[in-house]
Amino acid sequence: MTVHLLQARNLTKRFRLKSGLFAKTASHTAVDAVDLDLAPRQRIGIVGESGSGKSTLGRLLLGLTKPSEGEVSFEAKAHADRSHKDWKRFRMRTSLVQQNPLSALNPQMSIGEQVAEAVIVHRVADRRGALERAASMLDRVGLSSAMMERFPHQLSGGQRQRVVIARALILHPKFVVFDEAVSALDVSVQAQVASILRDLWHELELGYVFITHDLRIVRHLVDRIAVMYLGRIVETGDIKSVYSGPRHPYTKALLASVPTMDPRVRNVAPPLQGELDIHQLSRGCAFRSRCPLAIERCATEVPLLRKMDRQFAACHRAEELPRPAIARMEMAL
Incomplete structure (x- = not known):
């Protein structure tokens, strides 16, 4: 029997569209009856044009958006059945890497404080221990611990993206959604970040969903691929076959x-x-x-x-x- 880290069944999300006072209520289906299975340490790419529903699907998987229909289960526990304590445990074991690293980082906090924040919030270690873990994590993504005292505006785009990745992985999660994580970077930096992600996948026994419109780079980062068009998965399979x-x-x-x-x-x-x-x-x-x-x-x-x-x-x-x-x-x- 196959053990799944994450499962989605009939996952659907409709958004209400703005309309006039006397107009009929209208809605847009961003994700339409999606089924998805992710085994431990498996890597799945979600590809498609902008507007195909990829990012909404990622947020549904992480419980950041409530579905209109269907359900998501993580480690055999449905999101709909989670208590406050369950959600806290879930947040420690999952993470999100957003597309724009500059907007994802707090401009008034140092890099070290931001990477260490989750460790402190979840009481995994005290402040000193959290900063030590942050320095170690920055080193693993190819950044010097000297970056700890810097602020986001003092870093390049590639460096900021590595900081966001370090922050997302500081608690060693089992599942991460990478939402267009390298799309804003130039090709040479994309290659460097892709290499880091491959190394971290081996080291941390990580399962992830990699959302992108770039079919060139996703080939090197996933085992399976799902192609989305207007909210529906139109093709899926192992990366080589597709x-x-x-x-x-x-x-x-x-x-x-x-x-x-x-x-x-x-x-x-x-x-x-x-x-x-x-x-x-x-x-x-x-x-x-x-x-x-x-x-x-x-x-x-x-x-x-x-x-x-x-x-x-x-x-x-x-x-x-x-x-x-x-x-x-x-x-x-």
């Missing part, structure tokens, strides 16, 4: 849109055209207006995730999608 043979047109378009350094490869037209359209959610396949394979059935019937070789895809014509020998994209950072 990258080498995508079974959903959206996944294929995302992979094809990744820039390549190969001078022999030139995209004449963008492989993914048009914008996310929430009005497509009412019925049928939400991707149909942008899909080159769309047929009449796509406008009336929502495609469900079904097994396709070593992955799952939600597409009526998944069997017809040509299977490339290998995804055309640069794999090296």
Whole structure:
């Protein structure tokens, strides 16, 4: 029997849309009936365009946002059944790394104080012990303990992101959500941070969800991948299978849109055209207006995730999608 660190079942979140005084109540479904399983030490990437519901899903998994439907369980305990004491224990064993490190850090607190704060709040050690642990953690993410006395504005973007990672991992959590954790960094710094995350994953026996729109870097950081489109998971599977043979047109378009350094490869037209359209959610396949394979059935019937070789895809014509020998994209950072 498979032991799960975290499970999500039929996870759904609807947000009420602002409207006029006499207008009908409207809502937007940000996450739509998502199922997700995460084993201990497993790494899952959640990818998709901005507006696909990735960040909302991450917050639902951490209990920071209450679902409209469905439930999340962590270590066999449902969020809905947690007492105040359970939530405190849960917060010690989980963490979040946000996209913008500058806004995530307090400009009036030193780096050392911010990294050590969780240790003090949860009474894991006294102030002196907490600062010692903070210095050690900063060293593990490639920063000198000399940074302890500095303030966020005195650090570079890459250094601030490492501080945020150190703060998130100071209590050695078992599950972390990385929400666009490297998207604001330049490519060289991204590679450095990715290397640090790989090392920490081995050292800390960490399971995590890595949320990103960058398919180039996520390949090096996860075991499995889930592709989201307008709140729904449209394809999921192990990273090698999905990258080498995508079974959903959206996944294929995302992979094809990744820039390549190969001078022999030139995209004449963008492989993914048009914008996310929430009005497509009412019925049928939400991707149909942008899909080159769309047929009449796509406008009336929502495609469900079904097994396709070593992955799952939600597409009526998944069997017809040509299977490339290998995804055309640069794999090296």
